[in-house]
Every structure is written in structure tokens, then in C-alpha cells.
Amino acid sequence: MEKSDQITNLAKDIFPGSNNGNPTSDLIMSKAVGSKIWDIDGNEYIDYLLGSGPMVIGHSHPKVVEAVSKQLSSGSTFFALNELSIRLGQEIIDAVPCAEQIRYVTSGTEATLYAMRAVRAFTGKEKILKFEGGYHGMHDYSLMSLMPRSEVEYPIASIDSSGIPEAIKNEMLIAPFNDFETTEDIIKKNKEEIAGVIIEPFQRVIKPKPGFLESVRKITNKYNIPLIFDEIVTGFRFGYGGAQEYYNVVPDLCTLGKIVAGGYPLAAIVGKKNLMEVFNQKSDTISPPLVQIGTLSGNPISSAAGLATLDVLKAENPYEKLFETGNFLQSTLREIFNRHEIPAQVVGEGPVFDVYFCSNEISNYRDTMGADKSILNSLNSNLIEAGIFKGDTKYYVSTVHDSFDVEKTVSAFEVAVAKLKEQHDI
Numbered sequence: 018m019e020k021s022d023q024i025t026n027l028a029k030d031i032f033p034g035s036n037n038g039n040p041t042s043d044l045i046m047s048k049a050v051g052s053k054i055w056d057i058d059g060n061e062y063i064d065y066l067l068g069s070g071p072m073v074i075g076h077s078h079p080k081v082v083e084a085v086s087k088q089l090s091s092g093s094t095f096f097a098l099n100e101l102s103i104r105l106g107q108e109i110i111d112a113v114p115c116a117e118q119i120r121y122v123t124s125g126t127e128a129t130l131y132a133m134r135a136v137r138a139f140t141g142k143e144k145i146l147k148f149e150g151g152y153h154g155m156h157d158y159s160l161m162s163l164m165p166r167s168e169v170e171y172p173i174a175s176i177d178s179s180g181i182p183e184a185i186k187n188e189m190l191i192a193p194f195n196d197f198e199t200t201e202d203i204i205k206k207n208k209e210e211i212a213g214v215i216i217e218p219f220q221r222v223i224k225p226k227p228g229f230l231e232s233v234r235k236i237t238n239k240y241n242i243p244l245i246f247d248e249i250v251t252g253f254r255f256g257y258g259g260a261q262e263y264y265n266v267v268p269d270l271c272t273l274g275k276i277v278a279g280g281y282p283l284a285a286i287v288g289k290k291n292l293m294e295v296f297n298q299k300s301d302t303i304s305p306p307l308v309q310i311g312t313l314s315g316n317p318i319s320s321a322a323g324l325a326t327l328d329v330l331k332a333e334n335p336y337e338k339l340f341e342t343g344n345f346l347q348s349t350l351r352e353i354f355n356r357h358e359i360p361a362q363v364v365g366e367g368p369v370f371d372v373y374f375c376s377n378e379i380s381n382y383r384d385t386m387g388a389d390k391s392i393l394n395s396l397n398s399n400l401i402e403a404g405i406f407k408g409d410t411k412y413y414v415s416t417v418h419d420s421f422d423v424e425k426t427v428s429a430f431e432v433a434v435a436k437l438k439e440q441h442d443i
């Protein structure tokens with residue numbers, strides 16, 4: 018039995034559904050350096066999953082390894098203020114337009130949970146408006162209309178997971194991304210009850226239409242509704258100042274994760290001082306005070322990794338190249354599908370994209386509902402066979418994907434797409 022078969026069998030035994038909390042994959046990984054990842058049988062892949070996004074400067078970057086190693090023998094977590102977390106906080110505040118203060122948590126899920134709690138505490142209101150198909154992690158409020166299987170009338174939420182109380186549904190309002198008219202109508206009708214609006218400024222792989230984010234900003238300003246950008250994917254990826262810099266629309270609060278922790282457990286809520294003040298438990302302006310504490314919050318190892326990652330991004334300013342590489346891969350894929358006359362939409366923004374197998378254009382979640390997922394699954398499997406590793410629903414490009422990687426990826430695209438013709442009736 019190959020080593021991987023033994024370990025796969027063990028995984029089947031100990032993890033429900035063979036799943037350790039990451040999406041199931043038949044591959045078991047053992048090592049990743051730069052743009053490459055290896056499975057336990059020693060097979061090499063060009064990695065476009067990047068640990069679900071954090072590893073934008075590549076795996077095991079020497080500067081990150083050095084910074085983390087330096088801290089390792091000086092303690093991994095203190096549950097107390099430490100210099101590295103303060104320095105990382107200042108760096109984030111200097112970079113992100115809306116950031117005047119920062120509070121750390123350990124995961125993106127926690128960051129959006131607390132951002133929602135913060136706007137409720139700040140406004141004294143309860144409802145949160147989110148966009149259909151928008152992902153904000155795995156807590157009860159974010160698992161509303163993330164992936165509804167049928168079209169539910171806006172703004173009614175549909176629950177995505179078992180185990181979530183039915184009552185939570187009534188705390189959420191759902192709007193269609195890129196449809197300002199409907200969004201405006203929902204906000205106007207519910208403005209007295211809305212505590213905040215949360216949005217991925219770039220929703221999964223869907224770009225905002227020109228003017229959409231600006232209009233959402235304008236109406237939330239008009240009714241004094243705090244606007245939260247979930248920049249866990251876009252932060253430090255679309256530019257050093259994130260999507261708010263790239264699209265030039267500044268929210269009141271923002272959640273950050275992935276890149277800011279350089280592949281270690283840390284995430285953050287940042288925002289305007291007056292709003293962030295709700296996290297000040299010593300303040301007597303809110304009763305009872307907003308409570309937020311975490312064992313690993315701002316731990317020095319993650320802070321060291323985050324600081325080293327941001328140092329590299331700041332020094333190299335790789336954003337033009339990052340977009341160039343991503344745009345080239347996108348346009349190449351498009352051309353290959355066209356040549357094979359396969360109806361497919363390559364959707365994304367520079368370094369983040371994926372494919373929907375459908376003929377219609379994609380501008381919100383409902384446009385994606387008719388796409389054929391079985392063809393996408395086949396494409397992803399064909400790519401793995403050709404040495405390309407990606408997530409189920411996204412390609413992430415890194416600053417270390419070089420011209421050799423791109424050349425190999427394009428050859429793999431050719432083979433993987435050609436195979437689809439044999440595997441599906443398209």
C-alpha cells in the first residue's frame with residue numbers, strides 16, 4: 018500500500034467525511050514552498066489554492082520563516098499586549114484607508130461576527146443586511162443566503178446549514194449584489210432597523226459594477242448605517258490598501274484575515290475610531306459593554322508572520338505583476354474555451370478568478386445558479402492530473418508564480434479543457 022493510501026484510510030476513520038475542516042480533497046499534502054505544493058507521494062503541483070489565499074507571496078517565504086523562527090523561542094502566545102501585534106496594527110492602520118483602530122481575533126469568521134456585533138452595539142439596532150452569495154465565514158449570521166438552492170424573495174434570508182436557529186433568519190436582510198435598485202428599496206423600507214450593511218466589495222469572484230459600491234456607500238451614509246467591507250480576501254491583495262483603495266470606496270469598518278497573518282492564525286476588525294470605540298470595555302457609553310476576547314488574539318507568532326508578509330509586499334509593490342499574471346491566465350482560459358466552443362464564463366479580477374460553465378453573463382449569485390458544477394469538477398480534476406492544484410471555486414495567483422509556472426499552467430489548461438469534450442456532452 019502506498020503511504021498515501023494508509024494515511025487516506027486513517028483520515029476516513031478519524032475525520033467525519035474524511036474532512037479535517039478544510040474542503041475534502043483526495044490529495045494529502047505534505048510540503049509547500051514558493052508557488053509549489055507536494056503531496057505525500059512526492060507529486061508536485063503548481064499551487065493556485067495558496068492555503069485559500071493567505072500565501073500571496075508564496076509558501077514558506079524566507080522572510081516569513083525567518084521572522085517566525087526568531088519569535089518561536091521567545092514564546093508563542095501571551096494573552097497580553099506584545100510589541101509585534103502593536104507594530105502589525107500600526108502597519109495595517111497606515112495601509113488601509115478606513116483603519117484608525119484595530120482589534121484582533123483569530124479567524125475571518127470571528128472578525129465578521131464581531132464586526133456585526135460592533136455595528137449593533139453602535140447603533141442600538143439589530144438587523145444586518147448582507148448580499149446573496151456573499152461569504153463572511155461560518156457563523157450563524159453569515160450562513161444566511163450564502164448558497165441558497167432556490168430563489169427566495171428578497172430580502173428574506175434562507176438558512177444554509179443545519180443547526181442554525183430559525184430565529185436568526187429574522188435578524189438578516191438579503192439583497193442582490195450589483196442590483197442597487199433592489200438594495201436601495203430594501204434599505205429604505207428597513208432603515209429604522211438596520212444596524213449595518215456587510216459586503217464583500219468583490220463578491221467571491223464577481224466584480225462590482227461601476228457605481229455599485231459608490232451607491233451603497235452613499236445610501237448608507239445618508240441613513241447613518243455603518244458599512245462593513247469584508248476584505249478578508251481582497252485586503253493587501255488588490256493593492257496595499259485593499260479593495261477600498263482599488264475601488265476607491267471607503268467603508269466604516271473592515272474585516273481582514275488571510276494575508277495579514279502570513280498563513281498563521283490571526284484576523285482583524287479595523288475601522289473609524291468612533292465606531293471602534295465600542296470595543297473599549299472600559300468605556301461607559303454602552304451598557305452592557307460589548308465583550309470580545311480571544312485566547313490567541315494578536316499572538317506574536319502570527320503577528321511576526323503578518324508583519325514580514327506586509328514588509329515584502331510594501332517593498333516589492335508587486336500588484337501590477339500580480340494583476341498581469343492573473344489577467345493573462347484569465348484571457349488564455351477564455352480563448353481556449355472559445356476555441357473549443359465550450360460555453361463558459363471566466364469571471365474575476367486580476368489575481369482572483371474562476372470559471373462558470375454557462376452562457377449567461379455573471380453579475381450576482383443568481384446568475385451562477387444555472388452553471389454546470391459537474392463540468393467545473395471535471396476541469397478541476399483534469400487540472401490536478403496535469404499538475405495544477407486549485408480550490409473548488411477559485412484560482413488565487415501569487416507574486417511568485419513565474420513565467421515557467423504560467424507556461425506550464427497554460428499547457429495544463431489546453432489538456433484539461435480538451436478532455437472536457439470527451440467527459441461531457443458539450
Ligand SMILES: Cc1ncc(COP(=O)(O)O)c(C=O)c1O
Binds near residue numbers: 123124126153248250
Ligand atoms: C470574504 C471572506 N470572509 C470571511 C472568511 C472566513 O475566514 P476564516 O476561514 O478565516 O474563518 C473568508 C474565508 O475564506 C472569506 O473569504
